[in-house]
Amino acid sequence: MMTGAEYIESLRRLKTEVYFMGQRVESVVDHPAIRPHVNTAAVTYDLAHDPEYADLASAVSHLTGRRINRWTHIPQNQEDLVKKVKMLRVAGQITGTCFQRCVGMDALITLYSVTHDVDKKYGTDYHERFKRFLIETQDRDLMSGGAMTDPKGDRSKRPHEQHDPDLFVRVVERRSDGIVVRGAKMHQTGAVNSHQFIVLPGQSLGPEDKDYAVAFAVPADAPGVIQVFGRQVNDSRKWEGKIDQGNPTYGVVGGEALVIFDDVFVPYERVFLLGEWEFASTIVERFTAYHRQNYGGCKSGNLDVLIGATLALAEMQGTAKASHVRDKLAEMAHMVETMYGGALACSYECTKLACGTAFVNPLLANTAKLNTARYYPEVTRLAQDIAGGFVATMPSERELDNPRVGQFIRKYYQTRADVPAEDRIRLGRLVENMTGATPIIECMHGAGSPQAQKVVVQRLFDWVKRRRLAERIAGVGTEEGR
C-alpha cells in the first residue's frame, strides 16, 4: 500500500494531458488549483497506514490474501460494507470535502460482479480479465477515476438518436488486438490526479445502442485521453492566499474534469463489456446503489466539520446558549445522523450476489442518497443562519496585513475579548467554503440527480403490501368490512 507521499510522487510519473484556464498543466501536483485535491486523495492512502484507522481503511484481498487499501477492495460481507461507510465518514471528517476515490472504488466493485454475470450468460472471459486488472490495481494501489456520466446531449433521445453520435462514449473501431473508443465523460471527480479510468455505460441501453455498451479501463495518460479541469466558485483564491480559501489544504469538492477520449486504443485485456447492451442497466443499478450508500458516510463526515465550525462560531459570538441556536444545532445533528443511519442500514441489510460480493440494500441506499440531497443544503442553511452575515461580507485576508485598515479589521471583527478576530474569520471562511454552490450541487447531482433515486424508490418499495396492510386493519374487502 502506498502512503500519501508515495501516491503524490507516483502522480509525477504520469504524462497526463490536462488543461486549465486555457493552458496545459505541466504538473498536477504543483498546480495551486489542483494541489488541494491531490492532498485530499492522499488522505485515502495515509489512512490505511494510520494505526487508529488502518482497520477501516485497509482490507485483505479476497483474491490474493494480501493487505490492500480498502478503496480497492471488493466487499465480501456485511462487515466490509459497514467498514466502507465508517471509513468514508472518517475521511470526510479529516478533509471536510470530497476525497474522490470512491467513484473508482464503486466501479471496481460493480464490474467485478457484472463481468461474472455476463460470462455466465455468454461464456465470455471478462471476469478473468477483470480479476487480473483488479489484482494489479490492488497491488499497485492505484487510484481509479470512475467514468460513467456521458455528455448525453438531448436528454429525450437515446445514444444512437443524438445529432452527434459521440455524445455517449462508443466503440468506433474493433481491431484484432483491441478496440478504439471515442466520446467524453463529464464531471469526473479526481480525474486529473487518478492513475487510470474505469469507463462504464451511464444508462440503460437498447440493441441499437450496441456500440455504446462498452466498459473498459485505460491509464490516465493513454494517448488520446485529454482532460479539462473545471472551475469552481472562488477558485482563484487558491493562488491568492490561505485564509480566504476556507479549507486551504483540501479544497472544495473533488476537483472535476471533462475527460475526452479522442480515439483511444484499449487492448482487449482491459475491455470488460463489449456489445452486451442488456447489462448496461445492471451496471448502472449496481454502481449507483454502492455509490449512493457512500453519500450517507462521506457527507455526514463533511457535515460533522460544518457543525463543528457553526458551534465554534456560536460560542465565539455569544449565541451558543440561546435555545433557538441549540435547537438548530440539534436539528443539524439529527439530519447528519439520519444520512449516516441510511448508509449503515443499507450495509447491514445486504445480500450476496452470484459471485459472492456483498450487495447493499438498494432501496435503503437510494433513500440515504435522497436524504443527503435534501439534508445537506438544509444543514448548510442552518449553519449560515447561526454563523451570521459576516460570512458573506468579510474583507480579504490581505486586509489583515494592511497597515491602514488591519487594526480596524481585527478590532471590529472581534467578538469576545479572548478570541482573536482572525480565528473567527478563518471559521467564517470555512463555513463559506462548505455552504457555497459547488458542494451543494455535488450533493444534489453526484451519484445521480434526486429523481433517479426516487425512480428506484418507486420501483422497489412494495406498494401492494402496504395497501394490503391498511385494508386488513380497516376491514376493507372483508365480510365484516362490508
Ligand SMILES: Cc1cc2nc3c(=O)[nH]c(=O)nc-3n(C[C@H](O)[C@H](O)[C@H](O)COP(=O)(O)OP(=O)(O)OC[C@H]3O[C@@H](n4cnc5c(N)ncnc54)[C@H](O)[C@@H]3O)c2cc1C
Ligand atoms: C460535483 C460532481 C461530481 C461528479 N462526479 C462524477 C464522477 O466522478 N463520475 C461520473 O461518472 N459522474 C460524476 N458526476 C455526474 C453525476 O452523476 C451527474 O451530474 C448526474 O448523474 C446528473 O447528470 P447531469 O449532470 O447530466 O444532469 P441531467 O441528467 O441533465 O439532469 C438535470 C435534470 O434533468 C432531469 N432529467 C435528466 N434526464 C431527463 C429525461 N430524460 N427526462 C426528464 N428529465 C430528465 C434530471 O432529473 C435533473 O432534474 C458528478 C457530478 C457532480 C455535480
